[in-house]
Amino acid sequence: MALEVITKATKPYDGQKPGTSGLRKAVKVFMQENYTENFVQSILNTLGDKLKNSVLVVGGDGRYYCKTAVDLIIKICAANEVSKLYVGQNGILSTPAVSAIIRKYQTTGGIILTASHNPGGPDHDFGIKFNTSNGGPAPDEVTNKIYECSKTISEYKIVPGLKCDIDTIGTYTSKVPSGTFTVEVIDSVEDYVTLMKEIFDFSALKSLIQGSDGTPGTKILINSLNGVTGPYVTRIFVKELGASSENVVNVVPLEDFGGRHPDPNLTYAADLVEAMKTGDYDLGAAFDGDGDRNMILGCKSFFVNPSDSLAVLADNLECIPYFKRTGVKGFARSMPTGASVDRVAAKKNMRIFEVPTGWKYFGNLMDAGQLSLCGEESFGTGSDHIREKDGIWAVLAWLSVMSAQKMTVEQLLMRHWTTYGRNFFTRYDYENCDAASCNKMMAELEALITAPGYVGRVLSNEVKQYTVRLGDNFSYVDPIDKSKAEKQGLRILFEDGSRIIFRLSGTGSSGATVRVYIESYESDPSTYSQDAQQVLKPLIQIALCESKLQQFTGRSAPTVIT
Numbered sequence: 001m002a003l004e005v006i007t008k009a010t011k012p013y014d015g016q017k018p019g020t021s022g023l024r025k026a027v028k029v030f031m032q033e034n035y036t037e038n039f040v041q042s043i044l045n046t047l048g049d050k051l052k053n054s055v056l057v058v059g060g061d062g063r064y065y066c067k068t069a070v071d072l073i074i075k076i077c078a079a080n081e082v083s084k085l086y087v088g089q090n091g092i093l094s095t096p097a098v099s100a101i102i103r104k105y106q107t108t109g110g111i112i113l114t115a116s117h118n119p120g121g122p123d124h125d126f127g128i129k130f131n132t133s134n135g136g137p138a139p140d141e142v143t144n145k146i147y148e149c150s151k152t153i154s155e156y157k158i159v160p161g162l163k164c165d166i167d168t169i170g171t172y173t174s175k176v177p178s179g180t181f182t183v184e185v186i187d188s189v190e191d192y193v194t195l196m197k198e199i200f201d202f203s204a205l206k207s208l209i210q211g212s213d214g215t216p217g218t219k220i221l222i223n224s225l226n227g228v229t230g231p232y233v234t235r236i237f238v239k240e241l242g243a244s245s246e247n248v249v250n251v252v253p254l255e256d257f258g259g260r261h262p263d264p265n266l267t268y269a270a271d272l273v274e275a276m277k278t279g280d281y282d283l284g285a286a287f288d289g290d291g292d293r294n295m296i297l298g299c300k301s302f303f304v305n306p307s308d309s310l311a312v313l314a315d316n317l318e319c320i321p322y323f324k325r326t327g328v329k330g331f332a333r334s335m336p337t338g339a340s341v342d343r344v345a346a347k348k349n350m351r352i353f354e355v356p357t358g359w360k361y362f363g364n365l366m367d368a369g370q371l372s373l374c375g376e377e378s379f380g381t382g383s384d385h386i387r388e389k390d391g392i393w394a395v396l397a398w399l400s401v402m403s404a405q406k407m408t409v410e411q412l413l414m415r416h417w418t419t420y421g422r423n424f425f426t427r428y429d430y431e432n433c434d435a436a437s438c439n440k441m442m443a444e445l446e447a448l449i450t451a452p453g454y455v456g457r458v459l460s461n462e463v464k465q466y467t468v469r470l471g472d473n474f475s476y477v478d479p480i481d482k483s484k485a486e487k488q489g490l491r492i493l494f495e496d497g498s499r500i501i502f503r504l505s506g507t508g509s510s511g512a513t514v515r516v517y518i519e520s521y522e523s524d525p526s527t528y529s530q531d532a533q534q535v536l537k538p539l540i541q542i543a544l545c546e547s548k549l550q551q552f553t554g555r556s557a558p559t560v561i562t
């Protein structure tokens with residue numbers, strides 16, 4: 001007998017508007033009666049004609065509330081005539097793995113349960129993100145529809161009696177009034193590992209790590225910050241590439257990430273930074289909760305700025321078998337990302353796209369065959385092998401370049417700067433500020449920098465002077481579908497190529513986070529080894545002064561400096 005579908009009455013919740021990357025709120029918000037159900041039903045409603053007999057991928061980063069959400073999604077999908085779900089075992093799938101699985105099995109899309117790099121646990125954040133059939137985050141058009149739907153939702157459908165053991169791999173079928181509903185619980189890592197083996201030369205990487213012909217192995221230290229990448233890291237770096245189990249740490253996914261902030265940067269991955277300082281390892285890496293971000297460090301904690309990471313990879317793509325096969329079609333970065341990759345593109349005569357913040361803006365370009373490699377300053381690097389940024393991919397890419405060029409991380413960077421000059425870059429984050437004052441600060445700053453007479457103005461501190469070339473609020477027209485994204489960040493661009501950018505974060509779950517991005521280009525080799533904070537000091541002072549940031553936020557120092 002078919003399981004019963006129940007239609008439940010519900011009322012809309014305010015604020016179910018997906019941000020830069022999905023809907024992120026405190027767990028307690030998601031736990032309110034029907035809150036999660038409303039949002040999931042809104043996602044499904046947005047599929048329209050594609051909903052009936054659709055196939056979706058479901059999984060998340062293992063944070064608190066993931067399993068409850070997976071259970072609800074299974075029951076709601078069964079009631080809405082979805083025909084099949086691929087669910088990661090234990091509800092675990094990294095964000096890059098979901099993208100890979102959507103593409104491999106050509107599903108209608110996927111639902112990812114993560115608040116990415118935000119802390120997890122009962123008192124922290126949860127998130128739900130919808131990806132479309134190309135494997136990428138839903139574009140604005142789709143997320144806007146989901147939001148509209150959430151504002152008027154009056155009922156959702158559910159099969160309360162459906163039971164499925166997501167901890168055990170296998171295929172589970174249930175009879176529902178619309179026919180058969182299938183849940184295939186899959187190994188969380190298998191499909192992803194297969195894809196990595198198609199992209200990289202695993203035997204070369206194994207020789208690099210284990211050493212060969214008398215050359216000692218390259219020692220790695222990979223820190224999963226107790227996020228979702230743990231099982232992927234153990235399988236790839238230990239089982240496949242022969243690293244020792246001591247080379248991988250924090251590889252058990254925890255519901256609260258061990259109480260830490262699962263964000264791979266110099267502040268929140270301080271244990272990696274400390275361990276790398278010993279000089280015992282040649283490459284260190286950390287990932288965020290859902291595995292799409294990466295931080296790369298060289299020996300003695302030599303920091304690779306993500307904007308430089310993108311540029312070095314762009315310059316060396318021929319070291320990776322995948323790109324030998326596909327060719328390199330173009331590069332892209334998000335607007336605030338440092339422009340070092342632009343210089344590589346110019347030298348290689350390659351197209352370079354500058355898109356708004358958020359991975360969703362890369363997808364159309366990749367689908368149209370115009371983009372192979374892209375990145376964001378926020379520790380995001382990836383390629384058109386999937387439609388998400390990919391932390392583990394980035395480490396394998398770096399190891400491939402080290403192996404082919406026979407150089408250390410630091411040597412690769414020094415060679416890069418010697419060839420192209422150095423784009424010094426830093427980002428200041430002021431987290432959890434008062435939203436109203438931040439909005440006011442942004443409005444006043446926009447008025448200032450777009451006023452007549454601002455262009456041409458000379459801004460200076462005691463040491464340096466910069467002449468304004470442009471002041472605006474960045475807007476973008478997608479070259480493929482012509483969709484427009486406006487108000488994507490305040491830019492002060494200077495005649496010498498230096499830049500100051502201001503944005504408010506779209507991923508926070510409370511208050512406002514101000515991000516200030518500062519960049520300056522230097523071609524004097526004597527500067528290359530200098531500390532970025534020192535080199536950028538004059539511009540930082542100018543940025544704080546122009547925005548009156550201290551006055552508006554009451555903060556005398558940023559929460560995080562990258």
Ligand code: G1P
Pocket residue numbers: 020021116334357358359376377378380504505506507508515
């Ligand atoms: C942040 C980053 C952005 C990234 C996003 C999702 O968004 O700045 O580059 O795509 O997280 O990982 P924000 O909080 O700035 O809106």
Ligand code: ZN
Pocket residue numbers: 095116117288289290291292293
């Ligand atoms: Zn993430």
